[in-house]
Amino acid sequence: MVEQISVFLENTAGRLAELTRTLGDAGINMHALMVADTSEFGVVRIISDAPERAKLLLEQRGFSASITPVLAVEVPDRPAGLAELLEALDAAGMGVEYAYCFVQPSGGSAVDVLKVDDAQAEQVLVDAGFRPFTPADLYTPDV
């Protein structure tokens, strides 16, 4: 499991820019950013190279930020690669709350971020031959 930063944002002009500028000025790099929204508000989900520091920074700047553990899994670069991954979870009776993709920092293939409300999900993927990322793959874990 890796740490995702979840931020509550109102749908107001410039707010997302402010959020990303805050992280940028602190030298924090984002691997992925995904916004889920309604007409009034949204939740911004970020995979970065310094989640704990990002959370603190954002809180200091008045954002409502929290850390959510999610799965990050390399998706095989071939047809049905993602389907096989999702089928493995489905076969174990596990539902996916949300998912999004980013390109692996070291280059090349896609990484899928999954929120599965089941503590056994990571093991299910390992058993099915996938390689879930550990924190060390993405960032230096904060002590």
Place this chain on the structure above:
Amino acid sequence: MYQSEMESMTREALDALQLQRLQSLLARVYANNPIYRRKFDDAGFDPLSVDSLSDLGRIPFTVKDDLRASYPYGFFSAPLHDIVRVHSSSGTTGQVTVVGYTAGDINRWSDLMARTFASAGATADDIIQVTYGYGLFTGGLGAHYGSERLGALTVPVSGGNTKRQVQILKDFGVTVLACTPSYALLIAETAREMGIDPRELPVRIGVFGAEPWSESMRHQIESELNLKAIDIYGLSEVMGPGVATECECQCGLHVFEDHFLVEIVDADTLEPLPDGEVGEVVFTTLTKEGIPVIRYRTRDISRIIPEPCACGRSMRRIERVTGRSDDMLIIRGVNVYPSQIEQVLVGIENVAPHYQVVLTKRGSMDHVEVHVEVADDFAFDEVRELERLQKRVKAEVESALAVSIAVRLVEPKSIARSEGKAKRVVDLRADEGA
């Protein structure tokens, strides 16, 4: 005039009548109402010591909390045996006050509402549709009894079912419509939807009250419904509708001073202000038996217009009420205290008790949006959970306020605070050309 001998009596005669009625009222409540007795004793006020209207300033005030604290019947000055009816304020649970009327009170109230209709220009030949709610609210039955007392044909429709209201206005040949001003606009809108030109309806007079409205709203109602719109004023703690009313001059509301003593006081120092100055309106009910109130602070802001009126009534006028000295809002006719919202929010996880009420108009009806700050440590990563939270806040606030609202979740500390205190209410209703 319905009772011209009273409504146009000389100032001297009116002063003398007020003094005599005040003296007898003070003696009566002191003898029959333990709360007033204690209040007077605590203040060192001797109820028999009043021998001029200028002594009024020595008498302790009465506030809404006095009535709440003695819920339901504790503030009555007559035995329950003599009470023939109760009404209750439109406030929500915990804020309700109950008022009781003797047969004599109902009789006088009917006269005052007959005066109200007459000063709007109505006569026994009119057909009056009462669209104020019948029930615990004073509006419906108050207007009903006044209409009958005037001898008008009374159509007791009560509130709701706007299409039926329009159909009855048209089919019954209704000439006088009594309702809230915002409802009058809804009636016009609904008539148009039904393919009926509201200007062709037979209604010639509107008797509108129970909520604040503006001069521009009056013009809109008058042009959309082709009628004369008259502003009436009242509050259940004092009697209900029929405390003050405009005449056909539409230039301020005549207070029925033979029954109600009106004062304007500085809302902060509570010192009486001279005629013409703006302050809080305070009433003393001179003739009520069931639940008389003495120097009752209405929290409504207005001023007395001392100049004589062209209509010939000698009773002084107050200006249209322009605001409140407390935080009470009137939303679709319901009294709402924003502080109730805070009480609800304290009990809900993941939101902060910081909120802002934004009032606007949707068509002719009030629209309420409550902005609520999510908590600092709010830890949701899914929109669905936010929506669930939003629904919960909406349901709980609505149940506490008894009005429907919309909820908007906003970021922590995003509601503007001035001197550490948030601005709780943004009322844009008047700005939208209502």
